Structure formats: structure tokens, C-alpha cells
Amino acid sequence: MDPIWQILVNGVGLGAVYGLVAVGIQLIIGVSGVPNFANGQFYMLGGYVLFLILGFVGIGYFPSLFLCILILAGIGAIAERISIRPLMERPRSAGLISTLALGMFIEGLILILFTAEPKTINTPYSGIILSIGDVSLSVQRIIMAVGGVGAFVLADFFVRKTKVGKGLRAMSQNKQACRIFGIDIFKMSRIAFMLGVALAAFAAGLVVPLFALSPFMGSFIIFKAFAVVIIAGIGEIRGVMFAALLVGLTESLASFYIDPLFRDVTAFLFMICVLLIRPQGIFGEKSDLLFAK
Amino acid sequence: MNRIHSLGHRSIWLIIIVLSFLLPLALQLGYIQHIMIMAMVYIILTLSLNLIAGNTGYVSFAHPAFYAIGAYTSGILLKTSAIPFLGILLFSGILPMAISIALGYLFFSRVRGFAFAMTTLAFNAIAGLILSSVLPNIVKGVEFQGVYAIPRATISIPPLFTFTLTSNIHYYYFLLCITLPFIGLMSRLMSTKVGRALTAIRENELLAEALGINTLNNKVLAFAIGAFFAGIAGGFLAPYITFVSPDLASAYYWVLFFTMLFAGGPGTLIGPIIGATVFSVLPELLRFAPGVSFTPELRQALFGLSLLLIIILIPDGIGGKIKEIIYRRRARA
Numbered sequence: 100m101d102p103i104w105q106i107l108v109n110g111v112g113l114g115a116v117y118g119l120v121a122v123g124i125q126l127i128i129g130v131s132g133v134p135n136f137a138n139g140q141f142y143m144l145g146g147y148v149l150f151l152i153l154g155f156v157g158i159g160y161f162p163s164l165f166l167c168i169l170i171l172a173g174i175g176a177i178a179e180r181i182s183i184r185p186l187m188e189r190p191r192s193a194g195l196i197s198t199l200a201l202g203m204f205i206e207g208l209i210l211i212l213f214t215a216e217p218k219t220i221n222t223p224y225s226g227i228i229l230s231i232g233d234v235s236l237s238v239q240r241i242i243m244a245v246g247g248v249g250a251f252v253l254a255d256f257f258v259r260k261t262k263v264g265k266g267l268r269a270m271s272q273n274k275q276a277c278r279i280f281g282i283d284i285f286k287m288s289r290i291a292f293m294l295g296v297a298l299a300a301f302a303a304g305l306v307v308p309l310f311a312l313s314p315f316m317g318s319f320i321i322f323k324a325f326a327v328v329i330i331a332g333i334g335e336i337r338g339v340m341f342a343a344l345l346v347g348l349t350e351s352l353a354s355f356y357i358d359p360l361f362r363d364v365t366a367f368l369f370m371i372c373v374l375l376i377r378p379q380g381i382f383g384e385k386s387d388l389l390f391a392k
Numbered sequence: 393m394n395r396i397h398s399l400g401h402r403s404i405w406l407i408i409i410v411l412s413f414l415l416p417l418a419l420q421l422g423y424i425q426h427i428m429i430m431a432m433v434y435i436i437l438t439l440s441l442n443l444i445a446g447n448t449g450y451v452s453f454a455h456p457a458f459y460a461i462g463a464y465t466s467g468i469l470l471k472t473s474a475i476p477f478l479g480i481l482l483f484s485g486i487l488p489m490a491i492s493i494a495l496g497y498l499f500f501s502r503v504r505g506f507a508f509a510m511t512t513l514a515f516n517a518i519a520g521l522i523l524s525s526v527l528p529n530i531v532k533g534v535e536f537q538g539v540y541a542i543p544r545a546t547i548s549i550p551p552l553f554t555f556t557l558t559s560n561i562h563y564y565y566f567l568l569c570i571t572l573p574f575i576g577l578m579s580r581l582m583s584t585k586v587g588r589a590l591t592a593i594r595e596n597e598l599l600a601e602a603l604g605i606n607t608l609n610n611k612v613l614a615f616a617i618g619a620f621f622a623g624i625a626g627g628f629l630a631p632y633i634t635f636v637s638p639d640l641a642s643a644y645y646w647v648l649f650f651t652m653l654f655a656g657g658p659g660t661l662i663g664p665i666i667g668a669t670v671f672s673v674l675p676e677l678l679r680f681a682p683g684v685s686f687t688p689e690l691r692q693a694l695f696g697l698s699l700l701l702i703i704i705l706i707p708d709g710i711g712g713k714i715k716e717i718i719y720r721r722r723a724r725a
Contacts, residue, residue, distance in 0.1 A: 364517055
């Protein structure tokens with residue numbers, strides 16, 4: 100396969116993962132004002148839960164993935180109750196620190212239970228290679244691309260068209276008005292958190308069969324996902340998707356054409372440029388959600 | 393009111409100062425002295441972070457980078473130049489300060505709050521990359537793993553005396569001579585016009601602006617003073633440990649500083665001191681806990697859990713709680 104195709108496919112894959120983790124972050128910032136720094140660790144936890152389900156429950160890959168998402172959404176509901184809700188009325192830095200602490204705790208726990216050694220997950224689909232012309236891809240990679248885009252479209256539809264989704268969007272515009280109109284803001288915060296964690300777990304479920312499973316994969320991805328949120332701004336989910344793909348592509352292009360070392364800071368340089376030129380983000384509607392302390 | 397309040401505290405501070413002078417003499421163990429030195433390094437770091445993150449309310453992830461830049465500056469200059477150590481130490485504070493002023497004017501004028509925190513996060517990542525991958529190619533004496541074999545510090549006032557700091561106890565008293573005035577400075581600063589301006593920015597930035605406070609200059613000032621002392625802490629570390637690694641700018645350190653600051657009580661003076669002391673002594677004590685092997689993984693899980701619980705259960709940290717208890721007792725009396 101041509102290197103440029105390889106780079107593009109990798110870039111889109113990376114972008115999809117950043118995007119799915121970033122959508123959760125964007126939803127939660129919008130609804131409860133808390134920047135969820137633990138979302139990366141939920142992504143990692145999703146990978147380990149899937150690893151356990153595939154290892155101990157004899158059901159196929161797709162049912163396992165579904166079960167994994169449900170379990171993570173449940174964990175997300177508990178985590179929201181413990182680490183987000185008590186802090187909704189406090190300065191944002193409190194939520195920032197509490198979710199960082201939660202992430203640290205989850206990562207430490209996984210390190211104790213599974214050690215730092217990377218694990219591999221094999222699905223029936225990772226072995227099958229499809230060849231179209233001179234482009235060959237494993238079926239798992241196709242599942243990842245289709246699943247990633249599908250999850251984006253579904254989340255976008257959910258937020259824009261359903262009643263609950265409209266409630267979520269209303270929350271990010273005016274919390275006070277939501278209270279007056281009888282929207283349960285705690286319930287909305289819980290739903291946003293569960294949705295965010297579920298999307299992160301889904302991303303992990305798609306990616307982990309392709310790469311190794313490591314306790315550090317959460318902290319590796321979380322800051323880039325935040326950079327994606329800042330680049331996109333707080334607003335439509337489609338903005339995040341676009342920014343994530345942009346970051347994923349520039350990252351894989353930069354690491355090939357400039358220097359692999361450059362890869363880890365591309366997203367940050369990108370973010371700094373956006374903040375200097377358009378501080379509310381490329382698609383951001385208003386800046387006070389990002390600028391609150 | 394404030395004056396009386398600080399008078400009551402004076403005796404406590406006096407006890408702390410006397411104890412800090414006598415304790416290492418009583419405990420003649422190198423290991424314990426090492427823990428106490430590191431506790432002081434973390435006190436400087438946490439208190440200087442407190443200025444921007446606690447007093448001004450702007451969370452900054454850039455502190456480990458300033459710490460590492462200070463340590464690298466000091467390590468490289470000690471190895472390759474003949475500048476006296478006190479000059480090197482000063483310079484290892486000035487360089488991060490200059491960087492922080494440039495960053496401050498660039499970002500504070502455009503972004504606020506959480507977005508600022510993200511720019512400092514980006515800066516920290518980029519600085520870490522430069523230290524670990526770019527610097528070794530440019531500067532002689534810097535390896536990819538860090539700066540090795542840094543010579544011990546020599547303090548000399550030419551006609552009077554020359555003295556090389558070799559043992560832990562030397563470094564302990566040297567650092568104490570920095571830490572105590574630093575704590576005094578921080579306590580004074582908060583009761584000056586600048587300190588009150590910072591508090592005003594934390595409580596309501598728009599209102600502070602409306603009252604004619606130059607928020608930009610004050611924020612940059614807080615950021616710069618913090619960076620200066622973080623650099624000094626790094627500059628001290630280099631000849632003490634005799635080895636500096638790019639890990640100093642890693643995520644581990646800002647997590648550690650945040651734990652110390654937010655568990656101790658951001659925005660107070662005693663809080664960060666308590667937080668830094670507790671979280672540098674506690675892990676060492678736990679090492680001797682029977683039946684448990686205190687691995688780094690367990691340490692991470694425990695740090696995370698304790699920080700989470702403290703943030704939720706005691707919002708103002710240990711320092712804030714102590715303040716509250718003292719006030720309540722005074723109100724009853």
C-alpha cells in the first residue's frame with residue numbers, strides 16, 4: 100500500500116478515537132461545566148472491561164462490546180454522582196482537580212490489577228484481510244472506521260433531534276432557564292456523563308483489537324482530546340468530529356514528514372494557534388463556557 | 393482584625409521556625425534529612441503555584457516545566473561555566489520568569505480561566521519535548537536522559553570564605569535560608585495591594601477590572617513570581633541530587649503539585665505548606681507499613697483517592713479547615 104494511503108487511514112483512525120473521547124468531554128463541559136479529565140481513563144477502563152468480557156464470558160465480539168458499553172455507562176453514572184455533582188456549583192478548578200484525581204485513581208487501580216504490561220485482544224475479525232486492488236485492510240480496521248463514524252452520526256442525531264438531547268443543548272446555553280422550564284439539571288448532567296463515558300468505551304472497543312491494551316493509553320489520549328475540544332469550541336458535535344479528524348490527520352502527516360517526536364505536540368501547537376486567532380474555537384458559539392474559572 | 397489574627401499565629405510560626413532549625417540536628421539520619429529537604433523543595437513549589445492557582449484562581453499546568461527549566465539551567469551552568477553558584481541559582485529563577493512573562497502577556501490577554509489552563513498544559517508538553525529531545529542535540533553535556541554528574545554547589549564570597557556544600561545537612565540549612573524568607577515574602581505579598589488585586593481577580597475578574605485594577609499585569613506578575621521560585625527550586629535540586637532528568641516536566645509532577653496544593657488548601661498560606669509536607673512525608677512513612685509493599689502503583693491509587701475525597705469532603709483543603717476551626721473558636725471566645 101502506498102505510504103500516503105497508510106498515513107491517511109491511520110490519521111482518520113486516530114481522529115475518530117480522539118473525536119469519540121472529545122465528544123464526551125464537550126457534552127460534559129457544556130452541561131455541568133466540569134472539564135472531565137477522567138474521560139481518557141474511562142476509555143482505558145473500557146478496553147480492560149472488554150478484555151475481561153472476551154476472556155471470561157463466552158460471547159462474540161459485538162455482544163461483548165455492547166455489554167462493555169452498558170457496564171461503563173453504569174460506572175459513569177456512579178462516577179458522576181461522586182465526582183461531578185457535588186462540584187457543579189463550585190469553581191471549575193475544583194471539578195478539574197477532582198476528575199484528574201479520579202483518573203489517577205482508576206489508572207492506579209488498573210496498574211495494580213493488571214500490571215503495566217500491555218495486553219493484546221484478538222477478535223475473529225482482526226485476522227481477516229480484505230484486498231481491493233493494491234489496498235489491503237484488515238476487517239477490524241474497517242469495523243473501526245465504520246463504527247467510529249456511525250457513533251458520531253448517532254450521537255449527533257441524539258443531541259439534535261431527541262427531547263433529552265435538546266435538553267442537553269439547552270443546558271449548555273442557559274442553566275437558569277432550564278431550571279425554570281422544569282428540566283432536571285442533575286439528570287441531564289448524569290445523562291451527559293454516561294453518554295460521554297459510553298462513547299469513550301465504544302472507541303476503546305474499536306481500537307483495542309488493533310493496538311495493544313495498556314494502562315497508560317488513557318493519559319496518553321486525554322490531553323489531545325481536550326485540545327480537540329478547545330480547537331472545535333463548545334457547540335455542535337459535528338465541529339468536534341471535524342477538529343478531531345483534522346488533528347488526527349495532521350498528527351500522522353507530521354510524524355511521517357517532519358519527525359515522529361513532533362507527533363505528541365502537534366495537537367497542542369494547533370490548539371495554541373486556534374486560541375490566539377479565534378479564542379472561542381473554530382465552531383464555538385460563545386466563549387464563556389471555556390473561559391470560566 | 394487581621395492584625396490580631398496574625399498576632400495569635402506568631403507563636404505557631406515561631407515554633408515552626410525553631411523546630412525547622414533544630415530538627416535535623418536531632419535526627420542525624422541522612423535519609424530523614426533528605427525527606428525534609430525534599431519537603432522544603434515541594435513547599436517552595438506548592439506555595440509558588442498557589443500564587444497563581446490558589447490566590448488568583450488560574451489553574452496552571454506549567455509549573456513542572458518552570459521547575460525543570462530551572463534545574464536544567466543550574467545543572468548545565470554548574471557543569472560548564474565558572475559562574476558562582478548564587479549567580480547560577482538566581483539565573484535559574486530568572487530564565488523561567490522571563491519565559492512566563494512572555495507566555496503570560498501572550499495568553500492572558502486573549503484567554504481566561506479554563507482555556508488558559510489548557511495553554512499552560514500545551515506549554516508544559518512542548519517544554520518537556522524540548523528538554524528531552526531538542527536540547528541534547530544543541531547543548532554540550534546534556535544527554536537524552538538528562539544532565540549527569542552535576543558538580544556540588546560552592547558558595548563563595550571571595551574575600552571572606554569559600555564553602556562547598558557536600559552533605560545533606562549543608563543543603564538543608566542552605567535551603568532553609570531560602571524557604572523561610574520565601575514564606576515570609578508570600579505572607580507579606582498577600583497583604584499588599586498586589587495580593588488584594590489577585591484575590592479580587594479570583595473572586596470576580598470583571599468587577600476587578602471595573603474597579604480599575606489592571607488584571608493583565610497583576611496576573612502576569614503572579615505567574616512570573618511563581619515561575620521564578622519554581623526555577624529556584626529546580627536550581628537548588630540540580631547540585632543536590634547531582635542529576636536532572638526531563639521527567640521533571642512530566643505529568644507526574646503537576647499531579648503531585650496539585651495534590652499538595654488542593655489537599656492543603658489553595659489560597660491560604662499554611663495550607664500549601666501542610667499539603668507539601670504531608671504528601672512528601674506520608675509516602676515515605678507508608679513505605680514502612682507492615683504487610684503492604686508500597687509500590688508506585690499503590691501510591692498513585694492512594695494519591696488519587698485521597699485527593700478526590702479531600703476535594704469533595706473538605707472543599708477548602710486542610711489549611712482552609714484549620715482556618716475555619718480557628719475562626720470558630722475565636723468567635724466563641
